[in-house]
Amino acid sequence: MYFVIAGGGEVGFHLSKALLEAGHEVMLIESDRKRAQYIEEQIGSVVINAPADEGRYQIEAGCQRADALVAVTGNDAKNLVICQLAKHHCHVPRVIARVNDPKNEIVFKALGIDETISSTRVLMGVIEQELPTGGFLPLMPLTGSHLELIEAEIARNTPAAGKQVQELGLPEGSLIGGIVRAGKILHAHGDTRLDVGDRIIVFAPTATEAEVRKALFG
């Protein structure tokens, strides 16, 4: 397959290298001259030294015959415009954007860029699964809404342990979709009491993630 990679930072560089090693064709667009030169010395003449957010350089990079474009600069607004240009101007069939602010996964979806990767969210997920205080894991944003799905495990000595669902003080617009206790799913009624070790699935407005965390873990 033919990939155009926009942005030659650490992510773009290693991604290009890995794709080349896997036998794919790659063109990388990097605006910094020195960085572009360095990458070319490392992985060969697959680099264009130009701004990736300008249509003519996307064309020069062969976007019109590319199978996919991946925008991995460190700037979310730039990644959005690169992907929208590639989609509308060059008709690239598949565009993928890196987002730094996890909220932008939802924003990008609303603006027509369906595939996003948030390294922040991935790392937070990994870290939170490891925390001894119990897990708080934002699972995914829900398409076509400002909502997201969160999984949380009720831990000892937290505000939620032993409380009824109605006493939790979850933010407005959020809802516990179910409680997993001893491998079985239970309905979350207002008077259902949460035990240590329960895993709950919460639907909540993305903007209130911090409040949900606070209500459950203090």
Add this chain to the structure above:
Amino acid sequence: MNIVIVGCGRVGAFLAGLMDLDGHAVTVVDKDRASFAHLPQTFKGATLLGDGVDLDLLRKAGTEKADAFLSLTDGDNRNLMAAQIAQKIFGVKQVLAKVNDPIRARMYREQGIPTISRTTILGTLLHAMLTGNKEIGPKLVALANKHEDEMSGGPEAD
């Protein structure tokens, strides 16, 4: 009208001042506190410090209830992202993004995001003046001078 302006540079601050004088409710967003010094001393609207492409910050700025939204920062991409959030997520009817790259400006206009390019607007005005156009040149310059006088309570331009 409720108006949200992202970017308090010279253009953003000038426009905020004019709309404020006309009696509209103006909120100006910028991530650099010092930029609010561009606003005229008479400005009675609100200022909000933060990133104009941040969904939560735009909500805080009252974008949901805005009648008009203009993104006028120095960054074309940031302006395009902010204007799209205002139009597609918050449903603002009248949005405008300042996009100085004419090619990008045109593509987004075709996609339904109104854009304005300082490059082509100023270039067109100068062209009209040089070619003796009696309509555009003199009218716009006269109006601009009038606005300059109205705003003279503000800081001196350099």
